[in-house]
Amino acid sequence: MLNNVVSNENRCLALQDIKIIDFAEVFAAPFGISLMADMGAEVIKVESYPRRSLTRPISIDARVADGPGPAYEKTAPQTQGNRNKLFLSLNLNKKEGKEIFTRLIQWADIIIDGYAAGVIEKLGFDWEKIHNINNKISMLSMPAWGVDGPYSGYTALGSLVEASSGHVITRGNSQKSTEDILGTIQTDASAPLEVMFATISSMYRKQQTGIGSFIDLSHLESFAWYLPGMLSEWKWNKRLPKQLGNLDESFVPHGCFVTNNNQEWIVIAAENDEQWANLCHVFLKDEFANIKHDWSTIQGRIKNREKIHAWIQQEVVKRDRTEIINILTSSNVIAAPVVNAPNLLTNEQLTFRNWWQSIDHDFLGNRLMSGFLWDIKPDAQKWYLPAGLLGEHNEIILDNLGFSKKEIDIFYKKQVISNKYTE
Amino acid sequence: MQKPLNGIKIIEIGSTIAAASASKQFTDFGAEVIKIELLNGGEIRRTPPFFQDIPNLETGAFHIALDTGKKSIVIDHLSNSGKEIITRICNDAQLVIIDLPVTESKKILNLLNKESGPSTVAISPHGLEGPYSNRIENEMSIFAWTTRMERHGHDGSEPLRYGPHVATIQIGATAAAVGLSIVWGHEHDGIRRDVDLSSVEALAGNVDTGYVDWVLLGTQRKSGMGRNTDNYPIGNYKCKDGYVMFAATLGPQFARLCEAIGHPELINDSRFNDPIEKSKHFEDFMEYLDPWLSNRTKKEVFKEMQQYRVMVAPVVNMSEVTDDEQAIARNSFVEIEHSQIGKTIIHGPPFKIEDSWEALPPPDFGSSTIEILTKLKYSKEEQIALFKIGAIR
Incomplete structure (x- = not known):
């Protein structure tokens, strides 16, 4: 259905046969899904309605850019993490919302669930149900500490996940206290790469078995393997990693x-x-x-x-x-x-490589956004769609799923779908 | 059951931590990975810590954890004889991941078959072409170029990098993600692709940078999520036995936290329910939060507050991670058998698909050199000559 919106001409289509439901919020999962969309995957982002995501504030706050239009269309993470997708807003508490979601599940190769463990199940779509609707679909679930174990269902942002990896405590300046260690969103930068690797791995698995698989991606474990030196330093030598700051133990200066x-x-x-x-x-x-x-x-x-x-x-x-x-x-x-x-x-290397991406957005206007994580030849990646407005592609998506114009009008009236948050 | 990437063959060249991190993902999920190693073992085998602090090409932590399940062949990639072997090995694979100085990478890439040969991912600091392409960089200088270091420091004191090699492994994971994508693409649309992966772009184009905030909001904030006395609680707070990290500033989070500490009346307290007033009353709020925290361990804070769905986590160190009940329940760490040091613990899979991941021991240096040459039909006479001139080990 992406063909209704954008031309395939001259863009990378390496992943064009992968259809993804983006059922996720904030940063890591949405950004990882955009990385696949950059390379041709077809993505439908399902946003919750009337409940709003953390990145969709109703009133102006520090994360909202100036300009016309509602606050929820102009935050930085929403804009950075959601390029090249079609946007559907959906009330999954209504039976019609569940029917639409069911058809999406029939359409997709994978659903990527970025909510805390238990959320999608409460909406009536646990893995067993999803797999029954379409046994070829895979599902990637990525709660902070994984789908099982004593911490399943616990809630966190990437910064907190990093705290429980052992990395945060090593990042500070040894002259300052632990309270002064800054938070980062390192794990929101590493998890998207695993979302991408896991998704394609599940496609290979489907080639072998003919059916979809369940992917349990603990946000913590997707980053923890970046720390082999710190782990061995403790296990072998019983030394806790030092706060090295910018020093290196083997190189001077x-x-x-x-x-x-x-x-x-x-x-x-x-x-x-x-x-x-x-x-x-x-x-x-x-x-x-x-x-x-x-x-x-x-x-x-x-x-x-x-x-x-x-x-x-x-x-x-x-x-x-x-x-x-x-x-x-x-x-x-x-x-x-x-x-x-x-x-x-002003980095002349980035300019030389045409890294910057000029984007037109209905409310943010023309902006020069940071470019792609890699350069591909012969077919290049393109930023063909800015982050979508709420429900921007509702009609196109529902039409492609086989709903009539009349049904779509009724969905709007019953507030099953919408393109406006009111509170 | 087959592993998902069974049947895919990957060649890793350069002996760097980035390249090893990239190909590790493939080998643990079932691909065959041949590691073409530098004569001196390269960065991955020479980076500490070492078992018992004895420097040794076989017992470095990064090599043991990131070279799992690979085959090792040692080749002088600068010699013509070595290049000829590399070309033959690569042309038989689906993907080559290369991380050498740019001039050396380009020479090898130019030798590969552009029609039927492998897809390629070339990792470099700034990309293969352009005014900075030949600059010598390391992890810290690459990080400095990305805005991430500038954000990671306090006003007036030096900006800091993250923990050693974290940014480098992120670059490797980036190479893995795009590498698998182009292997999939090649199989499905028949187009062979070459990826030019600039490390600066891989880090600056991802999240955790300052650029997008600046271009959209006009602000240059220090790294988000640090301790903040205007809007709170966020960042690290002391409790009975260490620290916990909060991200509980927003309305519902703050309200749940007030309930968790037994002070629901604070939710509607005029000192805290208005952003401007809240910024003036940090000390007042700490009079409620501090006593509650100081009576509880970080684990108790974590568990009690998570019952109220407050975003909080313990700030742990490496002595705590493997004994953590969640890590034990999920088998987040695995044991491998190493040829010299015996059993040792490494991190488990980055994600789980049933029966899809296994970390096998890392290879001894050059342990598959002869086997691979023989498979490629190099005669005994040729193998001896290559060994004698120092093109292989």
Whole structure:
């Protein structure tokens, strides 16, 4: 049914034979589904009505962009995590809503359920029921701690999942307290990649067995495997991972330094003697790389980490950020600016690669959005649809599912579907 | 039962943590993965920690956890003789994942058969072409380019990277996701695809960055979800035996939290039910929350508050993760048998499909070199010559 909305011409269709129901909110699952839509998968996002998602606020708050139109059409996560999908709003507490959902299940290859364990079951669609409706469909369920076990049904955002992985406690600055450790949404960035890998794996499984399968994706476990070093450090050596900040135990220098504008930071590292010699040459101290000097060897540099970092800081603070990055990188030293969002726009490499995506949105207007996670040849990915408005594709979707115009009108009247939140 | 990726053959080249993370997903779900290793073992085998702190190509934690179930062949990829072997191995596969310095990757990619050869994913810091394509970077400098590091620091003090190798493994997982997609695509539409995966783009294009907030809202916020005294509770709070992390600022969450701590009257208290007033009364609120937290362990806080559907989790360290009741109930960790150190624990599957995942022991360095060459019909004489000139190990 995507053909009714967008042309297939010149876009990547590697996943065109995968039809997905996006039954998910906030960030990780919706974004992972967009990654598949970028590559040709056909996606229908089912949004709950009249209940609103966390990313669909009714009134203005800090997450809502300026401009005309309702607040719920203009939040950043809703916009970033939902490109290239068709949007259906649905009241699943009504029997007609369940009938529409049943037809969607008959249509799809996979339903991706991003709610806490138990939510979809309460709506009358547990895995057994879904599988009975269409035994070829797979279902991916991704509660924070997984579908079973003593914590099933517990609720969380990605930041909390990360706290229970063991990563958060290592991220801070050793000079500050645990209370000062910032939250991140690292697991919302890693889980989408597993959603994608799991979905396609289930398609392969279906090729083998002829039937769909159930995927239990614990948001926590989808990230926890990123920490093999920390796990082994404890299991083998009974040492808890240190708060290393920007230091590296085997490389010196390895750190972050402030330039002559005290708001602008850069990182510098030398991972071997050659890179160290290049760095010394830039700062006119070739003698620091001479074998007679303590700092010329990694053994000496590890012992003198603080002194070396202090020396580099002295040199860096005299200089302008762009100037020093240009000199260091042209001398084959690892160095990069710590960029903020506006800086990213001036990255000439991203410009060269046509990374930025110009998007037109009914209420947000024209915006330059960040680009794709990878570049594909011969057929490119396209951002062909901005995040949909509430119920934007209700008619197209229901028409394709075999509902008549008259039935669709009745659905609107009975508030089974809608394109407006009222409270 | 067959594993989902049985029958798919993947070649991993570069010996980096990113490339190993990418191909790990394939091998654990049933694909055959041949790891073409650098002569010196590369980053994946040389990265600490090591078993008993003894540096050894076989006993690094990253190698053991991320090279599960692969076959290892060691080839000098810079020599013509080595390149010839690599080409023959790759042209027989569905996917090549390569992570070498850009000039070296391009030389190998150019040798592959563009008609009937494998799909490819080339991982590099900035992409294969462009003004920065030949820059030398590492995880920290790549991270610095993405806005994520800038957000991860307090005003006036240095921005911080995340835990070592977390961003790198995310890059590997990105390569796995697109890699499997193009293998599927090739099978179904007959189009062979080449992916140019810039690590900066893979991180900056995902969520957890500052760009989209800035372009839509005009704000440059520090990393979200950190402790905030205007709108609360969010971030880390001390309890009896450590810390818990909250994300319970929004109306219904805050109300449920008030009920959980036995103070439902606070829901309609004018100090807390208006955003501006709430920002002035953090200390007042802590007079209610603090005593409740300080009488409970982080596990008790977690379990009691989750009964009220409050978003809260314990902030745990690595000594706690494997003994956690949820991890035990779900078999979140698995034991593998290693050739030198015996049984050891690694993380289990990133997701579960019935009977689809298994982590087999990692290969010893070069343990399949001769087997693979023999299978490719290199004669004994050729194998000896290759060994003698140092093109294989």
